[in-house]
Amino acid sequence: MKIKFLSSLLILALFTVGCEEDNTPDIVINDNSVVNNTGGGGSNGNGNGTEDLFGFITEDRTLDPNITYRLAAATFVDEGATLTIPAGTVIEAEPNGVQNYIAVLRGSQIQINGTASNPVVMTSAATTPAPGDWGGLVILGQSTTNLIDPGTPDDLPTSEVGQLPYGGSIPADNSGTISYLRLEYVGGALNGTQELNGLSLYAVGSGTTINHVQVYQCSDDGIEFFGGTVNVNNLAIVDAEDDSVDWTEGYTGTITDVYVLQTLDGDSGFEMDGFNTDFQNSGGFVSIPTINNATVIGSGDNSRAFRLRAGTGGIFNNVVIQDFGRGVVVEDDTAGDITSDNIPTDLQFTDVSFTGVSEEFLYEDDFANASPPSQADVIGGDAGNATGTDIDTWGAGWTLGIN
16 A cells, blocks of 8 residues: 555556455556647537547646546546636546546646536446546645554555655645535446546545536445545435445544435445555554534445544534434444544534434444443434524535435
């Protein structure tokens, strides 16, 4: 998992490493080691031009909203470059699974400037699109991750797909701005260990602005935070086939106004780890983010709305949970990083309502805790105060599949 920081010339090999299990069939990634700062022209038959995106963007580039862009292969925004995407721009990815994705490398930026009436849309070019048609958006920052050993700070971890370096010691690192972005038919895996989510945030810093993002129909997690300190506002995840929101590696940002709807037999609404248990907590800290205003709706099966494990903390305020087999599940599963030790200071739910939930709270213990936490220890406040997020207001006009 850990290598020294690589230049783009070495990254071109696109070797991969794995972190988690998945049953998605193997997909072969091809080497697309070319510079693509301008693209190629053409016509889509509607009077608008078309251009291909692939390879490396090595200097500042602004896309044209009057052009439809075809994501022909993996595309990388190289260190020092900025990719700007104006409101109304559409990028259509060839349905080649995780061979096609956009990665914003460590030290580069992306500026996505959508609006409620004119969002930026990244979608599938398939005639009949489906989850997993393409790999999604990956951002690699220079903020913190507990995979980095303080004794060897230059020994950087790498992403699950592409072996792209990330992380550092700049909590306020700035990878750009994302505003009003819809990611459709995304996610997938190379094999059982190497996955891409709809939006993958690797050690992204708090200087980055992310608001009004939807991930629609994703074959893996909707959004995953691999460490980092970035704050996200107005996040909608609809129809993720795995978890909707996932974090690990010591993520400590704030997510405000998040809407989750799982109708494709997804796994957990939120799956949360304090660190990556495939490796170790080298940094000595765990994930403790804050979640404000969340509505999490399941499909009525035995999945979990919130699964907290591997020593994670989390402060959750104003939560609506609907139609899950299990509501809040706390797991003490990792020696040395006991999740329930965070209760109540660093792990607490306040103002939570349950509707159609078979088991509101569940504690799972691998270590015979003599004083297991109760529901009252973890969930406080008043259920009558729980309103969740007002998706009908902030999601109007630019999201898909919102009931």
